[in-house]
Amino acid sequence: MVNQKPFHKTHIFLSLLVFTNVALLVTSKSTIEPCANSDSCNALLGYTVYTELKVSEVASLFQIDPIALLTANAIDISYPDVENHILPSQLFLKIPIVCSCVDGIRKSVSTHYKTRPSDTLASIADSIYSGLVSADQIREANSISDPSVLDVGQTLVVPLPCTCFNGTDNSLPAIYLSYVVTPVDTLAWIAARYSTTLSDLMNVNAMGSTAIKASDILAIPLPACASNFPRYAADYGLIVPNGSYAITASHCLQCSCGPGNLNLYCQPASLAVSCSSMQCRNSNLMVGNVTVQQSGGGCNVTSCNYGGFVNGSIITTLSTSLQPRCPGAQKFPPLIAPPTSVIRDTTFAPSPAPQSDGAGGTGAPKSSSSVPSTTSMLPGLAPIGGPAGSASGSASDACSLINPLANFPTAVLLLLYVKFMMAIL
Template identity: 35%
Template sequence: MGSASAEMGFARFLLILLLLSLLTTTSTAQSFKCSSPASCSALVGYAPYNATTLSEIQSQFNVKKFHSLLGANNLPLSTPRTYSIKSKQTVKVPIPCICYNNTGVSNKVPIYTVKKDDGLYFIASTVFSGLLKYPQIVVANKIPDKDKIDIGQKLWIPLPCSCDEVSGEKVVHYAHVVEAGSTVEEIAKRFGTDSQTLLSINGMANDSQLMADQSLDVPLKACNSSIKENSLDYSLLVPNGSYAITAGACVKCSCDSPDWTLQCEPSQLNTTISNWGACPSMQCEEVSGSPYIGNTTSLSNCNRSTCAYAGYDNKTIFTSPTTESTCPASPPSGNNSSKIDSNWNFLFICVFTLLLCFYLS
């Protein structure tokens, strides 16, 4: 009898270890590596269970600026807040990210208010479309009993994110929920990266470790810019196929250029939206005609000048005029002399060969 009891006790012990192991695996499965000392802006791919609107998504994720939600999805600035989003339609949602203990999480947002009949699994898998697992909510909110949450209780939803560079380049990290049947190669191609990069930053050895409903860390390449280091938006990163509003809502910067160069122009937003009340000058006064940011001016001698955005500080917008030549390329110098030298060398070799043959005969 004692032996049987001991065996049952040992079996229970093994079962408890297994459950703890599964819980630990589940709670860390959605974590992104993040060791950068700085905070940043990241993206998550949200696919609502029911049809909704952009306004409701903004509220659910505590997105401060509505235009940042529009920019992340490359929707026109005129898009209304009531814009409909279908069930399971993926929307890119911007979130503030911070690194803690080598892991990236959304910085104390979103905050979710528990409703009637809510459970932690339902909140994680349905309300937030599987972007994280429910044990992460338990840990982040120090919930003593996962089966006991109260209506009206405020819960921090720690969404996965990262601020780390990838292969020495600054990127925007995007949390992509893997669909059933997906492959690493397909996902890499869709988001403009490569399979090895995806495998590496997600700690996977091969395709077999990719799981449906997993939050995958996808690095989105950002456009190069002329923003100065002393600008308040020096850290601005705009991934391909999106735009951002900056400089007190006065400037719109888009990333859709084939040469991966950030294209900025006046936002044309109502000045009441601007943090400054009215937008300051956005002209390159050093250039003839004082063109505005985003304008290209033709100059004499087939040159042209572009007025680029270079950042802002204290209600002042910086500009960066650049001049490039559009003249037809002239033939490289030295080509003719090279041909002459080559011909003389060939003639010298021929004469030398004939003389040598004559001498030997």
């Protein structure tokens, strides 16, 4: 009889260790922000519509106002029956949410989902909420002991990622977008798409390298216009991303940000029906009105500004200033029609990797090109190596759930495992 080497507990432990390390390689990472108080902020989710849905259906998934969804994406709300407009599958949207402090970290827990007959935790997480949450996170948030058994009509809390970082980035107003990385993304492409830099993204997300992979969730700072409303105002903390709008004061006012500056500008909304007075005291000016008068010393500018929504009343403030020259007409971010199809953004799309033409050279890229390297750079952007420096403001407090073996090749681990098993058998 052939003697066999005993399979000790040590062997079992080492086998589990190798498989655990391999599993970690495919685990996604997410940026979290520690917190220690009960305050909240406005934030955004990057969401991809999983099937054709009405505007109101998408809004219902996140329990938000359909009008808030439209204005956050600069979609014209004056279209007839716009809330019932059908959005195409795979459309990318920014979802406005409230980011709270829960169990010591920033997250949104205001979203609830009612299960349907065909639902599983995986389908809810990966498809319906487009990877913004994992099946395990839903299971833990709802204390589900057996994830294979879901009652139809069961209401689940869906914890969603978000960050605040004091509403600033490099000491300027910002709102943070939680973005799910896709298989073709590179950090350079994401930075270019959202008009930021590689170093800023790395600092905000506490990254030691530019390596990212599909399903990672990054916090992306977007320039924004911040309000200065009193704490007792219903819309305290209102912040509007550059190039978009927000509806406030019970749909009576529309506030916009940009282009050209980061000064919040509010005026009566087209939806306004029954609203309190919008006129500034001791003036015939309404919210959003500006008068200018040229003088020898410069330009006298008088404006009626919005100051918050308090106890159902619109607060207005009249301001007068002397400026070197008179300002031009107010500019507004461009509005788009409700989308009916998905237009692929190829402006900053990663270039496909060249493939061999069979003669030792590289031919034209083929339609089935491989996913670009996550360390490739856009022209004119120098590669960044080594640990990221500390971020300005509170972004340096970010923690990135990064797998410590993320840069260790899977093949090496598998090879070591095979050799180990051959040695003990």
